[in-house]
Amino acid sequence: MTLEEIQAAEAKLLLSTYERNPIHFVSGEGVYLVDEKGNRYLDLLSGIGVNALGYGHTTIEKAILEQSRKLIHTSNLFFHEGQAELALRLTQASGLDRAFFSNSGTEAMEAALKLARAHAGLLRSEGRTIGTKFLALEHSFHGRTMGAVATTHKAKYREPFAPVMGDVEFVAFNSVSDLNEKFSTDVCAIVLEVIQGEGGIRMVSREFFEVARALTQSTGALLIVDEIQAGFGRTGKWFAYQNYDVLPDVTTVAKPLAGGLPLGAMLCTEEAARAIHPGMHGTTFGGGPLACAVAIAVFDEMEKTRLLEHVTEVGTYFTRRLHELQAKHPAIVEVRGKGLMLAAELDSAELAKDVLNAMLERRILINRTSETVLRFLPPYILKREHVDAAADALDEILTERAPQTAGAANEGGTNIG
Numbered sequence: 001m002t003l004e005e006i007q008a009a010e011a012k013l014l015l016s017t018y019e020r021n022p023i024h025f026v027s028g029e030g031v032y033l034v035d036e037k038g039n040r041y042l043d044l045l046s047g048i049g050v051n052a053l054g055y056g057h058t059t060i061e062k063a064i065l066e067q068s069r070k071l072i073h074t075s076n077l078f079f080h081e082g083q084a085e086l087a088l089r090l091t092q093a094s095g096l097d098r099a100f101f102s103n104s105g106t107e108a109m110e111a112a113l114k115l116a117r118a119h120a121g122l123l124r125s126e127g128r129t130i131g132t133k134f135l136a137l138e139h140s141f142h143g144r145t146m147g148a149v150a151t152t153h154k155a156k157y158r159e160p161f162a163p164v165m166g167d168v169e170f171v172a173f174n175s176v177s178d179l180n181e182k183f184s185t186d187v188c189a190i191v192l193e194v195i196q197g198e199g200g201i202r203m204v205s206r207e208f209f210e211v212a213r214a215l216t217q218s219t220g221a222l223l224i225v226d227e228i229q230a231g232f233g234r235t236g237k238w239f240a241y242q243n244y245d246v247l248p249d250v251t252t253v254a255k256p257l258a259g260g261l262p263l264g265a266m267l268c269t270e271e272a273a274r275a276i277h278p279g280m281h282g283t284t285f286g287g288g289p290l291a292c293a294v295a296i297a298v299f300d301e302m303e304k305t306r307l308l309e310h311v312t313e314v315g316t317y318f319t320r321r322l323h324e325l326q327a328k329h330p331a332i333v334e335v336r337g338k339g340l341m342l343a344a345e346l347d348s349a350e351l352a353k354d355v356l357n358a359m360l361e362r363r364i365l366i367n368r369t370s371e372t373v374l375r376f377l378p379p380y381i382l383k384r385e386h387v388d389a390a391a392d393a394l395d396e397i398l399t400e401r402a403p404q405t406a407g408a409a410n411e412g413g414t415n416i417g
Contacts, residue, residue, distance in 0.1 A: 240338065332398070
C-alpha cells in the first residue's frame, strides 16, 4: 500500500489517538530508518526509546527466529525457562529481588501501584499505621491506564477520563520542603521518575531523592521509581537510580527491554513482594517465551559489547556538542539529561516546533516534549559521526532562524544517510 492509501484507510478505520507524521517506513538498518521511496532517516528517537540495538540487528533476528520455531506462547498457567532466567538477569542488574512481567510500561506501573496498596494493607493487618495515598511529582508521566494516568501530572492526560483513581497528590518538582509537608503516614508510596521523560528530561536532585527514600523508610511506605524510559542502559547504568546510589523498593522497566517486542517488568524487594499471592494479579501475555528470549539476547549483546560504556562515552560527546550549540545560540536555554537521554530546551514552543520540522526535512528524527523541549532518545549503538550529523544540522537550522522570528519558514535542507 502507498502512504496515501494507508492514510485513507486509517482515517476510516482507526481510533484517532495519534497525529502521525506523513512518512511510511518500510525497513531499517542500524540507526537508520528507510521510507517507501528509499530515503534514509537518522533515527534519534528509536521508537520513543525502544530500539536500543537499532534496526535489523542480527542478535534480535536470531533470537526471534530460534524461539519462534520452538514456542511463542503458553500462558502463565505453565512454566517456561525464559522468565526465571530473565528475572535473574534483571534482579542482579537492579539490586532488587523479584520480578513481575507485563506487556508494556503502563502495565508495569499499574502493577507497582497495586503492589503499594496491597503492601500497605498488609502492614495495617500487622498493626502498622499507613494509608492509601500516593505522592507523585509535578511534570510526571507514568502511563495511560487509569492508575498510571492518575499519577501523571499534566491535566490533559487525566481530565478527559475523570474521575481517575483517587488519593493522589502532586509534589512540586525537586522541592524538598513540599515533599516533607505533604508526606505523612497517610502515604503508601512515593512515585517518581529519576529522569522525567515526557516532562522534559528533568533530573531529580540527589537531595530530593534521598529525602524521599528516608521518608518512605520511616513509615514502611514504598519508594517506586519509574524507569520505563530511563532504565535498562539509557543513562549508561542499568537503571538511572544507580547514578544516585539509592535503591528503591519497586522499579518499572519496559521500552528497550526486548529490543522492540512488547515487554515490561515490575521489580521489587522481598518485603514488598510479601503482599502478593496467587490470584491477586496476573497477565495473559506478559513474560511470554518469545519476548523473554529476545530480552535475554539483548542482555547478552549489551554485556558482550560493553554497550553501557559506549552509551556513557557517546552520551558525553553528544552532551558536549549540545552545550557547544547552547554557547553559540541563545535560543537554547538549557541542555539536560544523562547518557543517551538528552534534551535541548528552546526559548519558545513555536521555535521548537519549527526546528523539529526542519530536522525532519533533513531526514533526522527527534521529537518535542513539554512544548519547548527537543528530546533525543537514540539507539545505544549511536556513533560520534551520527551525533555530528545531528548537531551540525541543528546548528544550521538555528543559524538560519537567528535573525528571523521564531516561526520563520525553513529554506532548503541537507539530507544525510
